[in-house]
Amino acid sequence: MAAKPKLYYFPGRGRMESIRWLLAAAGVEFEEELFETREQYEKVQKDGRLLFGQVPLVEIDGMALTQTRAILSYLAAKYDFYGKDLKERVRIDMYTDGTLDLMFPIMASPFQPPKEKEEGLASAVKKAKTRYFPVYEKILKNHGEDFLVGNKFSWADIQLLEAILMVEEMNASVLSDFPLLKAFKARISSIPTIKKFLQPGSQRKQPPDSHYVELVKNILQI
Amino acid sequence: MFQQVPMVEIDGMKLVQTRAILNYIASKYNLYGKDVKERALIDMYIEGMTDLNEMILLLPLTPPDQKDAKVALIKERTTNRYFPAFEKVLKSHGQDYLVGNRLSRADIQLVELLYEVEEVDPSLIANFPLLKALKTRISNLPAVKKFLQPGSQRKPPIDAKKLEEAKKIFKF
Numbered sequence: 551m552a553a554k555p556k557l558y559y560f561p562g563r564g565r566m567e568s569i570r571w572l573l574a575a576a577g578v579e580f581e582e583e584l585f586e587t588r589e590q591y592e593k594v595q596k597d598g599r600l601l602f603g604q605v606p607l608v609e610i611d612g613m614a615l616t617q618t619r620a621i622l623s624y625l626a627a628k629y630d631f632y633g634k635d636l637k638e639r640v641r642i643d644m645y646t647d648g649t650l651d652l653m654f655p656i657m658a659s660p661f662q663p664p665k666e667k668e669e670g671l672a673s674a675v676k677k678a679k680t681r682y683f684p685v686y687e688k689i690l691k692n693h694g695e696d697f698l699v700g701n702k703f704s705w706a707d708i709q710l711l712e713a714i715l716m717v718e719e720m721n722a723s724v725l726s727d728f729p730l731l732k733a734f735k736a737r738i739s740s741i742p743t744i745k746k747f748l749q750p751g752s753q754r755k756q757p758p759d760s761h762y763v764e765l766v767k768n769i770l771q772i
Numbered sequence: 773m774f775q776q777v778p779m780v781e782i783d784g785m786k787l788v789q790t791r792a793i794l795n796y797i798a799s800k801y802n803l804y805g806k807d808v809k810e811r812a813l814i815d816m817y818i819e820g821m822t823d824l825n826e827m828i829l830l831l832p833l834t835p836p837d838q839k840d841a842k843v844a845l846i847k848e849r850t851t852n853r854y855f856p857a858f859e860k861v862l863k864s865h866g867q868d869y870l871v872g873n874r875l876s877r878a879d880i881q882l883v884e885l886l887y888e889v890e891e892v893d894p895s896l897i898a899n900f901p902l903l904k905a906l907k908t909r910i911s912n913l914p915a916v917k918k919f920l921q922p923g924s925q926r927k928p929p930i931d932a933k934k935l936e937e938a939k940k941i942f943k944f
Contacts, residue, residue: 620815
């Protein structure tokens with residue numbers, strides 16, 4: 551029997567969360583090593599498994615994979631969340647790149663000084679409303695299907711849900727002008743594996759608090 | 773789509789998002805490895821390259837008082853993080869290409885990066901013999917050689933005038 555994938559990261563969302571979403575959506579059980587101390591982190595660095603000295607790290611199928619997008623693409627292909635052909639895959643790539651562009655500044659903001667943090671979060675909410683969500687609303691409107699690509703549940707849907715929930719944590723009414731996204735959110739949230747992930751007790755991580763920020767800063771010495 | 777360029781019209785589609793475009797072209801022209809595992813390695817390598825490339829790309833936009841620090845950081849990361857990683861990959865298998873003993877987008881993007889780093893500081897590659905050899909080898913591939921010659925569609929580094937124009941058009 552194949553070993554479970556093992557995730558190495560800090561005890562929070564960061565860049566590993568999208569990976570957790572994908573594995574959870576696929577119904578795949580995974581193990582985690584969560585760094586609470588600098589020693590734990592340094593040990594993994596010294597082991598030589600971090601190609602560029604950075605996490606996320608996922609051990610899967612005999613590989614030590616780093617670089618968030620490389621890991622996500624591999625998992626999407628492995629669990630059949632990557633469309634049926636190249637043309638569907640490029641659409642999934644475009645849409646997921648868009649949602650990652652939206653989410654990454656939000657993930658980075660807790661580590662910035664207060665003023666930059668405020669501005670960063672406000673900018674992210676604005677971009678969600680004016681640049682990103684209108685695009686996904688239009689895509690759903692144009693084809694009238696339940697999922698973003700190929701009438702089938704894909705990585706693009708998983709990540710859009712993650713992005714919607716992330717922005718809603720900052721601005722609960724952000725979907726008020728996007729009826730199709732509201733329906734999409736309800737629909738995807740009720741897929742059994744996703745529903746399970748959204749419940750307490752899953753491996754989904756909490757939004758970053760000051761304790762988490764301090765922990766990461768200590769470990770990375772930044 | 774997201775009010776940004778690059779945009780590439782290809783095979784009846786309007787593609788945006790640099791990575792999506794690159795992934796599509798690499799797959800279409802067989803430069804993406806032979807299976808998912810090779811693809812994962814290629815992706816891991818090129819994501820690292822993209823991180824360094826982005827630092828260099830954004831250098832012209834750095835305020836003058838921060839520029840020295842940024843250049844120092846680029847040099848440090850190149851020398852201590854990125855070049856050693858790729859040199860180690862090449863050393864580990866002793867092959868002519870980064871992945872699968874075959875030309876892939878990883879080799880092309882690495883050589884592109886090596887040329888960009890050279891423009892920042894030509895001495896940075898000095899202690900990386902396998903990277904030097906890869907640069908020469910890939911540069912001699914006929915299609916690459918042609919692209920490196922004057923008259924090709926390769927673009928020069930951005931100059932102050934073009935940067936001003938871009939700032940006006942894109943309002944930043």
